[in-house]
Amino acid sequence: xxxxxxxxxxxxxxxxxxxxxxxxxxxxxxxxxxxxxxxxxxxxxxxxxxxxxxxxxxxxxxxxxxxxxxxxxxxxxxxxxxxxxxxxxxxxxxxxxxxxxxxxxxxxxxxxxxxxxxxxxxxxxxxxxxxxxxxxxxxxxxxxxxxxxxxxxxxxxxxxxxxxxxxxxxxxxxxxxxxxxxxxxxxxxxxxxxxxxxxxxxxxxxxxxxxxxxxxxxxxxxxxxxxxxxxxxxxxxxxxxxxxxxxxxxxxxxxxxxxxxxxxxxxxxx
Amino acid sequence: xxxxxxxxxxxxxxxxxxxxxxxxxxxxxxxxxxxxxxxxxxxxxxxxxxxxxxxxxxxxxxxxxxxxxxxxxxxxxxxxxxxxxxxxxxxxxxxxxxxxxxxxxxxxxxxx
Numbered sequence: 030x031x032x033x034x035x036x037x038x039x040x041x042x043x044x045x046x047x048x049x050x051x052x053x054x055x056x057x058x059x060x061x062x063x064x065x066x067x068x069x070x071x072x073x074x075x076x077x078x079x080x081x082x083x084x085x086x087x088x089x090x091x092x093x094x095x096x097x098x099x100x101x102x103x104x105x106x107x108x109x110x111x112x113x114x115x116x117x118x119x120x121x122x123x124x125x126x127x128x129x130x131x132x133x134x135x136x137x138x139x140x141x142x143x144x145x146x147x148x149x150x151x152x153x154x155x156x157x158x159x160x161x162x163x164x165x166x167x168x169x170x171x172x173x174x175x176x177x178x179x180x181x182x183x184x185x186x187x188x189x190x191x192x193x194x195x196x197x198x199x200x201x202x203x204x205x206x207x208x209x210x211x212x213x214x215x216x217x218x219x220x221x222x223x224x225x226x227x228x229x230x231x232x233x234x235x236x237x238x239x240x241x242x243x244x245x246x247x248x249x250x251x252x253x254x255x256x257x258x259x260x261x262x263x264x265x266x267x268x269x270x271x272x273x274x275x276x277x278x279x280x281x282x283x284x285x286x287x288x289x290x291x292x293x294x295x296x297x298x299x
Numbered sequence: 300x301x302x303x304x305x306x307x308x309x310x311x312x313x314x315x316x317x318x319x320x321x322x323x324x325x326x327x328x329x330x331x332x333x334x335x336x337x338x339x340x341x342x343x344x345x346x347x348x349x350x351x352x353x354x355x356x357x358x359x360x361x362x363x364x365x366x367x368x369x370x371x372x373x374x375x376x377x378x379x380x381x382x383x384x385x386x387x388x389x390x391x392x393x394x395x396x397x398x399x400x401x402x403x404x405x406x407x408x409x410x411x
Contacts, residue, residue, distance in 0.1 A: 049378075050378060050380045050381070050411065051377075051378055051380060051381045051384075052376065052377075052378045052381075053378070053381060061381075061385060065385060068389075069388075069391075069392070071388075072392045072395065073395070074394055076392075076395055076399045077399065079396070079399065080400055080403030080406070081403065082401070083400055083403050083404065084404060084406045084407070086405045093343075093383065108340045108343060109340075112336065112337075112340050112408070114378075115308075115336050116333065116336070119329065119332050119333060119336070120302040120329075122367070122371055123325060123326070123328075123329045123371075125371075126320070126325050126370075126371050127322065130320070130321075130325070132323065149334070173359060175309050210371055223374060280372055281370075283371040283372045284372070286367060287364060287367045287368065288373075290360055290364060291360060291364075293360075294328075294339075294356050294357065294360040298339055298340075298343055298352075298356045299352075299353050299356055299357075
């Protein structure tokens with residue numbers, strides 16, 4: 030008999046039968062398999078970004094001179110805004126774990142509370158990203174100039190009248206005015222073809238594509254969280270005495286947080 | 300009797316899996332992630348050479364991934380064969396990083 034077989038087998042021998050090697054239900058495992066494939070997609074995007082940034086290192090913009098805005102502060106504050114976005118996403122990951130934890134204990138009210146905060150965190154993050162995109166696309170009042178000799182000069186909205194180059198050199202006063210007067214082109218803001226941050230469209234392209242792809246994942250996550258929130262609220266999981274659905278969307282949500290950790294490092298820190 | 304024994308084993312392991320991630324651990328992981336991020340932002344403003352900074356950021360990113368995947372996504376408390384199933388495919392990603400950066404250096408420089 031099968032029970033006899035499992036009795037003679039030591040529990041440590043994983044593959045000798047009577048024991049599920051993964052000990053996991055299929056729904057949760059399918060979510061994991063999807064996340065592995067999604068992780069490969071994001072890895073490919075970030076590695077492509079890394080390879081091209083490495084190739085064009087000499088003209089690639091310094092992120093500290095691009096993402097300098099912060100609401101209500103008229104100064105250059107690099108990293109603070111994305112730091113805040115990172116904080117929001119980590120925080121919403123914590124509330125998601127607490128929702129999963131409450132679900133394990135079959136506590137409907139607590140699951141709803143924590144899932145609700147996770148949705149709030151998701152909306153805060155999406156709003157922050159919209160603000161970030163707005164400033165990236167709008168750019169500064171004066172933008173950047175492609176000079177007659179082919180060099181790429183940026184302006185600084187806090188110091189009108191100066192021009193600065195990617196290697197750190199600065200030109201001021203009449204000399205700057207003369208260079209501007211003979212400039213071939215003035216670029217303001219960013220789109221897929223050109224941007225005022227550096228003399229390569231790749232910087233803007235990767236920014237839009239990778240943060241956009243991640244942002245769409247966050248949006249999908251918020252939608253999934255809202256669906257599960259409604260299901261919990263209407264007592265669907267309560268009747269089944271099974272809150273594994275919360276765990277499945279939780280896995281997706283943490284994965285979105287994980288991807289942001291990598292985007293934060295490779296787009297803003299490095 | 301033997302069935303009972305089996306039940307007890309699997310029930311005990313499930314109990315272990317759940318109790319391993321209590322509210323206290325969740326908040327501990329939160330503080331670790333927050334402090335690592337604050338540390339990263341802080342050192343980016345110092346005069347430490349860029350090469351050292353880049354490798355520090357990459358190492359700390361892997362530390363953060365460990366806590367998110369291990370604790371938040373609960374992988375640390377899943378069965379060992381499942382952990383291998385999830386993690387092993389990423390050897391290919393390491394290989395891809397190597398090819399992309401190695402070949403990327405020559406991109407567009409060799410006449411076609």
